[in-house]
Amino acid sequence: MSVVEWRGVNVPESRTIRGGADGRRVPGAEPATARPRSLPQESLPPNTPVASAPLLTACLHARRATAILVTVPDPNDQHLMRRAIELARASVRAGGGPFGCVIARDGRTIAEGHNRVTLANDPTAHAEIVAIRAACAKLGTFQLDRCTVYASCEPCPMCLGAIYWARAQRLVFACTRTDAASIGFDDDRIYRELERATAARELQTETLLRDEGLEAFRDWSSTPDRREY
Numbered sequence: 001m002s003v004v005e006w007r008g009v010n011v012p013e014s015r016t017i018r019g020g021a022d023g024r025r026v027p028g029a030e031p032a033t034a035r036p037r038s039l040p041q042e043s044l045p046p047n048t049p050v051a052s053a054p055l056l057t058a059c060l061h062a063r064r065a066t067a068i069l070v071t072v073p074d075p076n077d078q079h080l081m082r083r084a085i086e087l088a089r090a091s092v093r094a095g096g097g098p099f100g101c102v103i104a105r106d107g108r109t110i111a112e113g114h115n116r117v118t119l120a121n122d123p124t125a126h127a128e129i130v131a132i133r134a135a136c137a138k139l140g141t142f143q144l145d146r147c148t149v150y151a152s153c154e155p156c157p158m159c160l161g162a163i164y165w166a167r168a169q170r171l172v173f174a175c176t177r178t179d180a181a182s183i184g185f186d187d188d189r190i191y192r193e194l195e196r197a198t199a200a201r202e203l204q205t206e207t208l209l210r211d212e213g214l215e216a217f218r219d220w221s222s223t224p225d226r227r228e229y
């Protein structure tokens with residue numbers, strides 16, 4: 001598996017690589033041999049977060065970028081992504097949302113998940129969360145080292161955060177948050193909310209009793225045998 005270093009924020013369209021998430025080139029794409037390992041630093045604003053390939057090879061904040069950087073095609077990737085998409089379609093037939101997820105390590109499936117929000121009355125039961133929980137239960141750990149997450153759609157902020165927390169090595173997705181928005185899902189809206197100052201968000205947010213809350217942090221910091229994560 002070859003990977004492509006990716007810098008994901010405000011990438012000028014001319015410097016993105018056009019391609020499908022299945023790795024196939026599309027019209028207008030640069031030749032694979034011309035694919036840069038990284039984009040020029042000068043194309044990025046100061047303090048731009050950089051996601052390197054071992055951590056993340058997919059779009060995070062490319063609101064202005066219209067294309068997704070892709071990894072070099074791998075038969076395992078396509079097979080596993082097609083399974084994630086199959087799970088998404090099966091979820092629809094079962095009455096759930098159109099999202100599926102596969103978590104794999106070394107090309108082998110560890111766990112699968114599909115959206116169960118309405119079926120389980122659980123707003124957190126997104127396909128990725130379901131799959132992460134199943135994978136962690138199966139592996140008996142809270143971290144998914146060396147794992148790749150195949151999501152049928154770009155993860156929402158909750159799921160993306162969970163993928164980071166699980167320390168997955170890599171993320172691959174098919175549809176985009178914009179695609180999801182086009183059929184009424186809030187992923188893109190929530191991403192945009194996160195870009196706003198806390199006080200400007202739709203969610204009324206306040207802070208209270210910070211000094212007392214910090215007591216728990218002091219407890220943690222003074223616990224020598226704490227299990228960090």
Ligand SMILES: [Zn+2]
Binds near residue numbers: 128155156157158160
């Ligand atoms: Zn999600």
